[in-house]
Structure formats: structure tokens, C-alpha cells
Amino acid sequence: MYPVMRRGFDNEKYLRIQSEHIQERVGTFGNKLYLELGGKLFDDYHASRVLPGFEPDSKLKMLGKLSDRIEIVIVISATDIEKNKVRGDLGISYDMDVLRLRQEFQKRGFMVSSVVITHYNGQSSAAAFREKLDRMGIRTYLHYMIEGYPTNVRLIASDEGFGKNDYIETTRPLVIVTAPGPGSGKMAVCLSQLYNEHKRGIEAGYAKFETFPVWNLPLKHPVNIAYEAATADLNDVNMIDPFHLEAYGKTAINYNRDIEIFPVLNALFEGIYGESPYKSPTDMGVNMVGFCIDDDDVCRDASKNEIVLRYFQALNRLAQGDGNDSEVDKIELLFKQAGIDTGYRKAIAAARERAERTGLPSSAIELADGTIISAGSSTLLGPSAALILNAIKHLAGIDHAVKLIPQELIEPIQHTKTVYLQGNNPRLHTDEVLVALSVLSTRNENARRALEKLPELKGCQAHSTVMLGEVDHKIFKKLGVGLTCDPARKPR
Numbered sequence: 001m002y003p004v005m006r007r008g009f010d011n012e013k014y015l016r017i018q019s020e021h022i023q024e025r026v027g028t029f030g031n032k033l034y035l036e037l038g039g040k041l042f043d044d045y046h047a048s049r050v051l052p053g054f055e056p057d058s059k060l061k062m063l064g065k066l067s068d069r070i071e072i073v074i075v076i077s078a079t080d081i082e083k084n085k086v087r088g089d090l091g092i093s094y095d096m097d098v099l100r101l102r103q104e105f106q107k108r109g110f111m112v113s114s115v116v117i118t119h120y121n122g123q124s125s126a127a128a129f130r131e132k133l134d135r136m137g138i139r140t141y142l143h144y145m146i147e148g149y150p151t152n153v154r155l156i157a158s159d160e161g162f163g164k165n166d167y168i169e170t171t172r173p174l175v176i177v178t179a180p181g182p183g184s185g186k187m188a189v190c191l192s193q194l195y196n197e198h199k200r201g202i203e204a205g206y207a208k209f210e211t212f213p214v215w216n217l218p219l220k221h222p223v224n225i226a227y228e229a230a231t232a233d234l235n236d237v238n239m240i241d242p243f244h245l246e247a248y249g250k251t252a253i254n255y256n257r258d259i260e261i262f263p264v265l266n267a268l269f270e271g272i273y274g275e276s277p278y279k280s281p282t283d284m285g286v287n288m289v290g291f292c293i294d295d296d297d298v299c300r301d302a303s304k305n306e307i308v309l310r311y312f313q314a315l316n317r318l319a320q321g322d323g324n325d326s327e328v329d330k331i332e333l334l335f336k337q338a339g340i341d342t343g344y345r346k347a348i349a350a351a352r353e354r355a356e357r358t359g360l361p362s363s364a365i366e367l368a369d370g371t372i373i374s375a376g377s378s379t380l381l382g383p384s385a386a387l388i389l390n391a392i393k394h395l396a397g398i399d400h401a402v403k404l405i406p407q408e409l410i411e412p413i414q415h416t417k418t419v420y421l422q423g424n425n426p427r428l429h430t431d432e433v434l435v436a437l438s439v440l441s442t443r444n445e446n447a448r449r450a451l452e453k454l455p456e457l458k459g460c461q462a463h464s465t466v467m468l469g470e471v472d473h474k475i476f477k478k479l480g481v482g483l484t485c486d487p488a489r490k491p492r
Helices: 011-028 045-050 058-064 078-082 094-107 124-135 186-199 222-230 242-248 256-273 296-319 325-338 346-358 383-396 407-420 430-440 445-451 470-479
Strands: 033-037 070-077 111-120 140-144 174-178 205-209 238-240 253-255 362-366 372-376 461-464 482-485
Touching: 011 033, 011 058, 011 205, 033 186, 045 222, 045 296, 070 078, 070 094, 070 186, 078 094, 078 111, 078 124, 094 111, 111 124, 111 186, 124 140, 140 186, 174 186, 186 205, 186 256, 222 238, 222 296, 222 325, 238 242, 238 256, 242 256, 253 256, 296 325, 296 482, 346 362, 346 372, 346 461, 362 383, 372 383, 383 430, 383 445, 383 461, 383 470, 407 430, 430 445, 430 470, 470 482
Parallel strands: 033 174, 033 205, 070 111, 070 174, 111 140, 461 482
Antiparallel strands: 238 253, 362 372, 362 461
16 A cells, blocks of 8 residues: 555645634624635646645635625626736636636535626726626626826725625625626725615625635745746745734735735725725635644655646746746745745656656656656657556556557557647547547456556656646546646657
């Protein structure tokens, strides 16, 4: 029996205390709270990588404990609709993601009450999207551009500012305000609702739910440094919250944008209510993640691996013409803060050593017990497909010389790929290998045993000496393997 990856995060504790803390915050504001939700709900793989034990849908499960008190408002910017902005991780436009999010929420039993189109200024594509939502029976509201936002507090907190926005009708005590991505206007939607609720005699509150940076971890803790690496393209910077330090004499970590905007938010709260309920941007948050880390060393190690992973992702984007030098430079500076370099990931040296020795594209993976498994490209298999086969053979105790998939099964697949589907690359990708192995598993004991070891790859770190295709990346992601690639051309 091979060891599984050590866990550093108590997910059950998180589900319990996070939901309790949010309920407490709702009660603080007279049973009506607008909760701005940052980050990803369904697929927070960053959190699951830096906090081993955190499940990618933990936040969704946590909110599920409150589902009968929740309604969800999805926000999208008219500017993003006009630009046809695309989610990089999913490859779909923001307007399509609104529909995806709505469907996913409803599938899990959540009430999605409406969609808000922000930054509206008569954009034709945004108007067309609203008509589409209307035809689907989805309630839609418009929020407008406000001149001088967010600094012109006198105008913003008036009938000519927030007062011009559509009032979003809500019925439940906890309103989750979420969006396909950053810059959609979630905070402005929350504040607009506070203003318009106040006009109607309802004293609602506002809070922010973001996982990172973790406010009660040290500034230079690897978990927080990994967040900076993940947002290097946005140039976010973690900082000690000076407002929290002044108000309470305690160190808390926030990031530059929230700290910079806090005086304005404070003024807006005062413009709406006459006083602000918060003394610091950290006060606005409800994040309890830091209290659920039960093995700090495990989370530190995982976060350092994440920083290296983000570095290679930035290098790959740069090689493809999608990135920029400043993102790469920023993460190189974060290496120094974390006291690491690319050599921290042992799979990198192993993959490169094999490639240098054989002259072929190669890959390697570090298993939970520290064993390094490598593989190279061949006429039948790409380096990633060969790596998965080698790894699960090792985990199942199957001799390396044993061929799990016979050549006579691989060749017909290659023929279909190159002849019938007119593909250029005859080598099998990871998904094709796993399908072939699944077919064999019904009558081949080795194939069955090897497949059963796939879950033991979760949390492992892998590296390829060439950039892999989208299909391979998706398979490694689904297996929970952290994958990095040298910024070299893909093998043909």
C-alpha cells in the first residue's frame, strides 16, 4: 500500500466554522447581508493545491449548509460583454459563463434570483444579452456608469448616483453577489443595494468573502506568497492592513486594492448610513480558512510548489504570445521571498535529465512517498501518456517491462487519428490511453489494478520538457496533479 499525499487542511472544520461565521455576520446587520463573493466557487483548484485537504468545491458545500437562507445575484459588466471577454481557464465568454454559473447553482439547489448588467451605457451587445435573458425568463437589472466612481462620494451616494440604478428585488436574508471574473462590479452592486435598501427603510449590511490572502497568516507565509504568484498578472500585492493595526493593535494581512479603496468605502458607508460599521478592510472579510490549517509544514511545501507552477505557467503564456515579462519578473522576485527556485520541484530535474540523456521529449512525476517516475516520448505514446502509465504501474506493483496496452490495440487508434480524423500526431494522449486502459480492464487484471491507482496521483507534482496540449492539461488537472512544462514547442 503506497502512501497518499499528506493533508494540511481540515475541510470538515472549515465547512462548519465558515458557515457559522457567515450566519453570525448576517445577524449583525439585522438579518440582511450582501456578501460579495470573490474567487472561484465550483473549481477552486488553487486553494486545493496550496491547502491540501481543501476540496475544490468546499465553498459551495459550505454555502449549501445555508442554502435555504441564500439567494444568488450574478453580475456581469456591459464592458466585458462588449469586448467578448473570455475566461482563460474555461475558454468561454463571460456572458456564456453567466448562464453556466446559473445552471450550476440551480443544479445544486440554490436560488438564483437575477442577473445584473453593470457599467451599462447603452452598449448594443449588452442590450442584446439582456433581451436573451428576458426571453429565458431570467430577471435582469441595469446598473449604470457613475461619473467619478468611486471617489465622488457625494454624487455616488445620491439619487443621481446609486439612486439611478435598478433596485434589485431580493427576498432572503443572505444575498450572494458573484460574477464570472474580476472587475465585474460586484462591490458596487452591493453598495448600490445598501443605498437603495436604506431608502426603503431596510438596514442591510455588506461583507466580503475571499479566501486569499489569508488575513491571519504572516505576510511572507508561502500560502500568501502563492496568492501573489497566482495574481501576478493583476499586480496584486499583499500588505499589512494599516487600518486594522491602528484600530486593534493587531497585524492582519490584506491586499493593496482593498487597502487603497477602504477610505472611499468608509466614506460611502458614512454617506449611506451616517457612520461606517467597519474600522478596517480586514473587518469586512468573513474568511476562516486560516483557522483550519492543521499541518503548517504541509501547506508551506504545497504553496512553494504552487509558486513554481505559476512561474512555468507564466513562461508558457509568454512563449505563446499571451503573457508579459513583468508577470515572469514578479514571480522571480517571489521566489526570493519564499527562499526557493525552480529546483524545489524535484520532477523538473528528473524530466530534464531524461530528455538530455535520450534526446526525446520527457516527463517526470514525484509520488507521495518521494519516488520519482519518468517517461519519454515514443512512436506510440506522448511523454504525458507514458508518464501516467509508468506511474500507475509502479503504484500497482506491476513490473516496468509489462506492457499494459498491447501495440495491436494502440495501432488502430493511431490509424483512426491520422487517417480518418486527419490528425498530424499519431501518438496517444493521456485521455486516449486511459480510455484504452479502461476497455482492457474488463478482462485484464493488470489494467484493472493500474486504473485503481489513479486516485493516488492526486497532489503529486509532474513536469514535462515540452509544452503539452490542452487535453493533457485537463487530464492532469482532473487527476489533481500539479503540472509544469518547459516553454518549448509541443512534440509533433
